[in-house]
Amino acid sequence: MGNGLLSQNIPYTELFVSDLVFAIAVLLAGFIFARILISLFNKGLKKTHLPGLVIEFLSRFLSILLYVLVILAFAGALGFAVGSVFLGLSAVIGLILGFGMQDTLTNLTAGIWIATLRPIDKDDYVTINGMFGKVEAVGMMATEILTPDNQFITIPNQLVWGSAVINDTRMPIRRARVDVGVSYDTDLDKAIQVAFDVMKNNSMVLDDPAPAVITSELGDSSVNLQLRAWANNEDVWTVKWDITSEIFKAYRKEGIEIPYPQMDVHLDKEG
Template sequence: MVGLDEPLPYVGITLVQIATAIVILVVGWIVAKIVVASFKRGLKKTKLPDLVVEFLGRFLSALLYVAVILLAVRALGIGVGSVVLGLSAVIGLILGFGMQDTLTNLAAGVWIAALRPIDMGEVVEVAGKTGKVNAVGIMSTELLTPDNVLITIPNKLVWGNVITNYTRMPTRRVDVDVGVAYGTDLDRAIKLAMDLMKNHPKVLKDPEPSVVITALADSSINLQLRAWVKTEDYWAVKGDLTKGIYELYMKEGIEIPFPQLDVHIKEMPAS
């Protein structure tokens, strides 16, 4: 039976060293969590945006975990210098095989955190994906879709693409399209739509709502209701106005036509 202080066969490491390394890993992981949480709490007391706080917290986590792993390796009796040298060789090999995208993603993450084209909790469209910004990490950005799907996008694609931010501005304009039949009293139809918007409690008075004629289409005269609202009220007001204009026009006898196609059949004379 091998003693606690005796090296194990083939590996040359004692049970005491293995137990010490395990303790260092467990305690180090717990301490790193506590340090990062305290670090983030301290940053949140400043004026730094949540996005920057989250990014710096994740960066510190990565550094602490690397330090804990090196301490555990040292407890096993392995020279830390040789491990660092080996890691450097591996990193160099990886970069030599075209994995320099890692550094590109890291640099892009720094720029995103510094310039903040997106921020925590904002709804954005980037790289063809739309969702709420859940986190910006060292290597990637996380978006959470309305149906609770988590999308991870490499930072270089975020920084290198057009970003549409739907919630950065405090107000937005709600556009609701509706068509009325030819022959409709347009002045009356427009007045009814204006009254609907003005009577809605979440529609802003300034800028004032408006109704414009957008097209003389094949089957209808197309109107567009335009109402300004607070950004957080956008979808609620859009739903209310869409439902409200339909019910109002039906009540007032204003026809909302559907696309129609007249087909004329011409009979050929008998031969």
């Protein structure tokens, strides 16, 4: 009965059920084989110590190539002339490129340059066109970043390559800056010394370069200080948060006022 079912003709086609079953088997086997090849390819690339971004880029390129070959094999198993299918795919790709060839080729070329010259790398924290996040991957056409609040952003490669990129993780150390205002009645030397003590008591603040405190501005309601502390890149945000908290506690303990913004309103009586 099973052989009888397999030998039945599929309505409105010249295919038999056995042809369809064989084609589906080819498709599934092809996808499994492609995934195995991609996995082996990735493992081989990791042994070369290539940057993660380059490995990701090459892996995606190979994936697209293999999946196209699997689709062609599936079409061939169904009895279609593979050459005709290939020409059809080429026509579709040509049509897509015809509508946006310039942008497509520009994004592709930019992706190659990004993966090769690596102004950014996988897991770097970057700001691109005002968008901040961690680099997840550079694809054939777009760069993917993940924001700290878990928003996934896709940026065309041409915008990445053609824009100023701020890379927060490229350098081994960075400077944390904390701004704080003190009252005009404050002993400024004392306020500066307390700020120095706060930074020196933080174990993650580096001695070289040395921390610094500058008077950054004479504001409307306060004398504004800026605390500058150098730290290892992975510690810089923790240092910033710790210093912000500790300077508030230290100034309160020492009786140093951090004033609120104030506005003087004068009312004139008429008559």
